[in-house]
Amino acid sequence: MSVLLSARLGADFNKLWTASAVSNVGDGVTMAAGPLLIASISDNPALIAGAVFAQQLPWLLFALVSGALVDRIDRRLLVVSVNAGRALALAGLAVAVTTGTVPVALVYVVLFLLGSGETLADTATGALLPSLVPASRLESANARLYATFTIGNQFVAKPLGAWLFVIAAAAPFGLDALTFAVAAVLTATIRPVPVPVAAERSSLRAEIRAGLAWLWRHRLLRTLAVSMGFGNVAFAAAFAVFVLYCRERLGLAGVGFGVLLTAFAVGGLFGTTVAAALARRFGSAAVLRTGLLVEAGTHLTLAMTRSPWVAATVIVVFSVHAMVWGVIVSSIRQRVVPAELRGRVGSVHALLDLGGAALGSLIGGLLAGVWTITTPYWIAAAAMVVIATFAWRPLRAA
The missing domain is CATH 1.20.1250.20 (MFS general substrate transporter like domains)
Structure with missing residues (x-):
């Protein structure tokens, strides 16, 4: 039944769905490992709590601007570019952790960049979906995306992130970089979707x-x-x-x-x-x-x-x-x-x-x-x- 539904939703949706599932696992791993990394650098509760806030802040600052940009730019290429950028940021953090040169400020910057990318990629994905799936199948498509978020981000990623951090502090961030790179490649293989043309372009x-x-x-x-x-x-x-x-x-x-x-x-x-x-x-x-x-x-x-x-x-x-x-x-x-x-x-x-x-x-x-x-x-x-x-x-x- 699952295979049948996937076929009905289309190959392009399956690519988007797989990319979302992979990146959700990586994202959840970093959400678990980020506070652990801060705690290994400092025992200041305010600094540890700030790690969560640093990733949430971009939604309050940039959500509306990101929405306007999503309506101007090729949404598929935007998701590809953002995921590639997040992969590079996380790879840099993994290298810094490996070499023992990771100040709290660097962790905050990377988490802020991840959150900023999320405002663009998540908004673009939601706007792209109706171009890939028939209107009558949107509930099924959204349910699959929500399910992979729940399984990957909530069930699998959090304990995995903590376990990987104990084994090697850089491992969860390296894994997340890999998941975003894979998501970028998968999204790039989706057929091009025409950029919506507004009646007139303004500020x-x-x-x-x-x-x-x-x-x-x-x-x-x-x-x-x-x-x-x-x-x-x-x-x-x-x-x-x-x-x-x-x-x-x-x-x-x-x-x-x-x-x-x-x-x-x-x-x-x-x-x-x-x-x-x-x-x-x-x-x-x-x-x-x-x-x-x-x-x-x-x-x-x-x-x-x-x-x-x-x-x-x-x-x-x-x-x-x-x-x-x-x-x-x-x-x-x-x-x-x-x-x-x-x-x-x-x-x-x-x-x-x-x-x-x-x-x-x-x-x-x-x-x-x-x-x-x-x-x-x-x-x-x-x-x-x-x-x-x-x-x-x-x-x-x-």
């Missing part, structure tokens, strides 16, 4: 404004973007203190916390296998509406329960919803946004996604510090009820 700032204006005028996509942004604020506010919630509310030690994190990945992986079928069986509108109720119910249940088993069950259900929501929303956006605007509209979604999560993490820590560990969950549940009420009628258009 980047004007083109960014045009993309924002188009999104704002489209009621369904505006609703999905705003719902996602505020929903991520609620989610991140609740789960910013999840490790403390597990210890103080559920009575779980480190192993139990790790099991619950695994539950997120298990649910997400299952969600990728059922997303397309659910959309076909019940319709996108019904599935998206149900997802908003699942989010509200998740936060409410976690606010009330003290049972680790109940928490694990609701987390699996939530993760299934999150992956299904992502697949359906990505497919809707790719299907309805004009080819010349896909980069800009996709970058707005990415900015709201990460910006909402960053803001929510800050809010959640403050709320838990002022009140109790469950306060962020109660507030997140109430917020999701408001979001669902706001989005309910516009989602009919899905």
Whole structure:
């Protein structure tokens, strides 16, 4: 069945899919090994935390600009060039680690470059996909991309990265360089796709404004973007203190916390296998509406329960919803946004996604510090009820 589906999605998609799978493994390896490398250089907690921030910062700085560039440049060649550049940056870091000449600043620079490349490559890949896959197969294609991210980046890469770092500190970064080089070669073999031609070409700032204006005028996509942004604020506010919630509310030690994190990945992986079928069986509108109720119910249940088993069950259900929501929303956006605007509209979604999560993490820590560990969950549940009420009628258009 898997071979049949791959054939129906086309050889070019299979190349893009394989390139994504390979680079996701390498990316996850570096995400695990990067903080370990910083910790081997310095025991300053702020410097270690800064390694994660250095890779996330480009999304906040460049997401909209990257979206505008994606709409100007050959998307296939852009992904090839960015992956080749990331391979060179990681190869340089691996050499520096091998020779013992790796200051913290160099690690930050490389991680920042990787994050900057990600804003271009991920946005370009999302914009390129509808040119490679029939519109009726977008849900299946997106589900496969989400699945390989979950398996490669979450399940395989993190323990592999830590293991490789213990064996040889330079090994994970060398492996990641190789994965990006392989991804660049695979993407280069995809058939050329014509660059979308805009009605008129203006400054980047004007083109960014045009993309924002188009999104704002489209009621369904505006609703999905705003719902996602505020929903991520609620989610991140609740789960910013999840490790403390597990210890103080559920009575779980480190192993139990790790099991619950695994539950997120298990649910997400299952969600990728059922997303397309659910959309076909019940319709996108019904599935998206149900997802908003699942989010509200998740936060409410976690606010009330003290049972680790109940928490694990609701987390699996939530993760299934999150992956299904992502697949359906990505497919809707790719299907309805004009080819010349896909980069800009996709970058707005990415900015709201990460910006909402960053803001929510800050809010959640403050709320838990002022009140109790469950306060962020109660507030997140109430917020999701408001979001669902706001989005309910516009989602009919899905």
